[in-house]
Amino acid sequence: MSIASIALPRIFRIGGGASKELPDVLAALGLARPLIVSDGWLASSGRVAELTEGLAAAGIAARVFADTVPDPTVASIDAGVAFLLAGNHDCVVGFGGGSPLDSAKAIALLGRFGGAMADYKAPHVQDTPGLPVIAIPTTAGTGSEATRFTIITDETSDEKMLCPGLAYLPIAALVDYELTFTKPVRLTADTGIDSLTHAIEAYVSKRANPFSDGMALLAMRAIAPNLRRVCRDPHDGAAREAMMLGATQAGIAFSNSSVALVHGMSRPIGAHFHVPHGLSNAMLLPAVTAWSAPAALNRYADCARAMGIADEAEGAQSAVARLVDELAALNSELEVPGPAAWGIDPARWEALVPTMCVQAAASGSPANNPRVPDAEEMAKLYAQVWAG
Secondary structure, three states: OOOOOOOOOOEEEEOOOHHHHHHHHHHHOOOOOEEEEOOHHHHHOOHHHHHHHHHHHOOOOOEEEOOOOOOOEHHHHHHHHHHHHOOOOOEEEEEEOHHHHHHHHHHHHHHHHOOOHHHHOOOOOOOOOOOOEEEEEOOOOOOHHHOOEEEEEEOOOOEEEEEEOHHHOOOEEEEOHHHHOOOOHHHHHHHHHHHHHHHHHHHHOOOOOHHHHHHHHHHHHHHOOOHHHHHHOOOOHHHHHHHHHHHHHHHHHHHOOOOOHHHHHHHHHHHHHOOOHHHHHHHHHHHHHHHHHHHOHHHHHHHHHHOOOOOOOOOHHHHHHHHHHHHHHHHHHOOOOOHHHHOOOHHHHHHHHHHHHHHHHHOOHHHHOOOOOOHHHHHHHHHHHHHO
16 A cells, blocks of 8 residues: 555644634744734624734734635735735734635745745645644635645636645644634535535545545534534534534545545636635536546445445445435535526636636646546536536
């Protein structure tokens, strides 16, 4: 068996109220001059102030950059780097969903090394770290608090650049499910399916290993029974806790194996049509799973069993059929719109499919899929997703 390369944040604090331990974690790491990277909503809601007040009580002064944008762009990262360099910071605290966390990672890197974000996109791998990053997720979805990746959009080419390497792995992650109670239902659904996609793809990936397998299965067991629950009742504390833990476990899983075809095809949809990442994953997941499953029947059957929708004694073919049905039912019940219902222009979609196929393949993720499509097969999958 080949050796698996496993990398994790040095410190995890997991549980209700974990975000309040930021001063202690900074002290343990010998850090004292944080830049907090967040977004406008978290700043206006008072959530960022709660963080800075907790730091101030511990004698730590923090500056705040709250101008991150959804699907962070080169311009938004450059603005953050300029803000960082105007201060005297020894670390970056990412506070928010995937966009602030990815922004924090990119700002911490470019703030130390300079250059353009495009210099760091795949196939380049950046292992030498920039400033230390402490991640505090507020959505149960991206798993960015535990991954060695960031994704930044080049707005001049509408390309979502996948930037891999140990440089993007946070040194610490504070995983506090209490921060998710105010998430709207749409965001809860989309980020929940995103984390389920991470777990499934990590498990079926050609780069899966025993460590990532364990984390992926734990994530599926946590997410599958609780996703509908938390959408029905946003204040269900036990379901929120399970979803947050599952999202982190799924992030650990795919960071230490890889994502695959769903993510490869999803990024161009997000870049060209500004569809939120979790939603574009959800649009693709049933069709891509059905297409990929014959190449890894037993692996996908394991996913169905971990999700509690197939019995341990059930045959692989039957279990996978249940999995595909469940993913379609989940999209239906959580009202996941297709590309047309989202409002994408059909002519523009069709015109951009060849470009999306090229960009998806270039990211490297489709090559990790159990069944690797050529451009024609990928175009057919995009057409199938459009048709619903």
